[in-house]
C-alpha cells in the first residue's frame with residue numbers, strides 16, 4: 001500500500017492526478033467531478049494552503065475519503081480547512097483524531113449545551129465520555145464501547161446534519177420508542193429530507209424533539225442554533241409541548257399525545273387516544289407559566 005509519507009508526496013500525488021485527468025479528457029460526469037475536485041485541490045495547494053503534515057500512519061484511502069466528503073461541506077464553503085481542526089491552536093502540532101476542543105473555538109454554543117445534557121455531562125465533570133455500556137436504557141450491542149463526542153453523531157468531514165438527526169441516534173439507541181420512530185408519520189415527513197444537507201423545518205426527526213432548534217438574534221440577523229442538551233426537553237415532561245409540538249399541533253392534541261405513555265412508546269404512530277379535560281390543560285399551562293416566571 002502506498003502511503004503519503006509527507007505533505008510533499010501528497011502534493012505530488014494530487015498534481016499527477018490533475019495531469020492524468022487533464023490528459024484523459026472528461027468522458028463521464030463522475031470523471032469530470034473528480035477532475036474538478038482535483039483542480040480545486042491543486043489550486044489550494046498552489047495558493048500555499050496550510051495543510052498539516054500527515055504522518056505515515058495515516059491511511060491514504062481515508063485521506064482521500066475525508067477530502068472528498070469535506071469538499072462540498074459547509075466547512076469548505078466557509079474556508080474551514082483540514083488544519084482548522086487537525087492542527088493544535090497553541091503548539092501548531094498535527095492532531096490525527098481531533099476532539100471536542102477542535103470545535104469549541106467556532107461552535108461555543110454547541111459545546112456548551114452538549115455538556116449540560118445526559119450525552120455530555122460526564123465530560124463537564126471531567127470524567128471519560130459516555131458510552132452505551134454505561135446505559136440503563138437498551139442500546140445496540142455493536143455500539144457498546146462507542147464514545148460520545150461531536151464526531152459520534154456528526155460525520156466531521158461532510159457535516160451533513162440529516163444523517164446526524166436520525167441514523168446516528170439509531171446507531172446506539174435500541175429501546176422500543178426509538179425503534180418505533182421509522183413507523184411514524186413524522187418519519188415519513190423526514191424521508192423527504194434525505195437528500196438535503198440540513199433537515200427542513202417541515203419534518204420531525206429524533207433531533208427535532210430531543211435537540212430542538214432555537215432562533216437567536218446575532219446583531220441584526222436571526223440565526224437558528226441547535227440546543228445540544230438532550231435532557232432539556234424531557235424535564236419537565238411537558239416542556240417539549242411548547243418547545244416543539246406546538247410549532248405544528250394544537251395545545252390539546254399535543255398534551256394528549258405527550259401524556260399518553262403507550263403513544264410515546266409507539267413514537268406517535270397514531271392520533272392520541274387520551275382526552276385530558278380542558279380543565280387539566282388549563283392547569284398544566286398555568287403550572288408551566290408560573291414555573292417560567294419563577295425561573
Ligand code: HEC
Pocket residue numbers: 058059062063066067070075080081082083084085086096097098099102151156157
Ligand atoms: C471540522 C473539523 C475537521 C476538518 C475541517 C477536517 N477534519 Fe479530518 N477529522 C476530524 C476529526 C474530529 C477526526 C476524528 C474522527 C473520529 O473520531 O471519528 C478526523 C479524522 C480524520 C482522518 C482519520 C480518519 C480515520 O477514520 O482514521 C483523516 C485521514 C482526516 N481526518 C483527514 C482530513 C483531511 C484531508 C481534511 C481536509 C480536507 C480534514 N480531515 C478536515 C475533524 C476534521
Ligand code: HEC
Pocket residue numbers: 074075078080084085098099102103104105106107150151154156159160161197198
Ligand atoms: C474555524 C472554525 C470552525 C471549526 C474549527 C469548526 N467549524 Fe463547524 N462550522 C464553521 C462554519 C463557519 C460553519 C458554517 C456556518 C454555520 O453553519 O455556522 C460551520 C458549520 C458546521 C455545521 C453545520 C453544517 C450545516 O450543514 O449547516 C456542523 C454540524 C459543524 N460545523 C460541526 C463542527 C464540528 C463537529 C467541529 C469540530 C470537529 C467543527 N464544526 C469545527 C466553522 C467551524
Ligand code: HEC
Pocket residue numbers: 117118119130131132133134135136137138143146147148152153164165166168169170171172173206207210211230231234
Ligand atoms: C454513542 C451512542 C449514542 C448516540 C449516537 C446517541 N445517543 Fe442518546 N444516549 C446514549 C446513552 C449511552 C444515553 C444514556 C442512557 C442511559 O443512561 O440509560 C443516552 C441518552 C439519551 C436520552 C435520554 C436523556 C436523559 O436525560 O435521560 C435521549 C433523549 C437521547 N439519548 C437521544 C438521542 C438522540 C436524539 C440522538 C441522535 C441525535 C442520540 N441520542 C444519539 C448514547 C447515544
Ligand code: HEC
Pocket residue numbers: 100103104107110111112114119148149150151152153154161164165166168198199207208211213224225226227228
Ligand atoms: C447526539 C448527536 C449529536 C451530537 C453528540 C452533537 N451533535 Fe451537533 N447536531 C446534531 C444534529 C442532529 C444537528 C441538526 C439538527 C437540526 O438541524 O434539526 C446538529 C447541528 C449542529 C450544528 C449546526 C447548528 C448550529 O447550532 O449551529 C453545529 C455547528 C453542531 N451541531 C456542532 C456540534 C458540536 C461542536 C458538537 C460537540 C460538542 C456536536 N454538534 C455534537 C447532532 C449532534
Ligand code: HEC
Pocket residue numbers: 137166169170173175177178179181182186204205206207209210234237240258264267268
Ligand atoms: C415527536 C417527538 C419525538 C420524536 C420524533 C422522538 N422522540 Fe424520543 N421521546 C419523546 C418523548 C415525549 C419522550 C418521553 C418523555 C418522558 O417519558 O418523560 C421520549 C423519550 C426518549 C428517550 C428515553 C428517555 C428516558 O430516560 O426514558 C430516548 C432515549 C429517546 N426518546 C430517543 C429517541 C430517538 C433515538 C428518536 C429517533 C429514532 C426519538 N427519540 C424520536 C419524543 C420524541
Ligand code: HEC
Pocket residue numbers: 184185186189201202203204208209240241244245246247248249254257258263268269270271272
Ligand atoms: C414540524 C411539524 C411537527 C412537529 C414539530 C410535530 N409534529 Fe406531530 N405531526 C406532524 C404532521 C404533519 C403529522 C401528520 C398529520 C396527518 O397525518 O394528518 C403529525 C402527526 C402526529 C401524530 C399522529 C400520527 C398518526 O399516525 O396519525 C401525533 C400523535 C403527533 N404528530 C404528535 C406530536 C407530538 C407529541 C409532537 C411534539 C413532541 C409533535 N407531533 C411534533 C407535524 C409535526
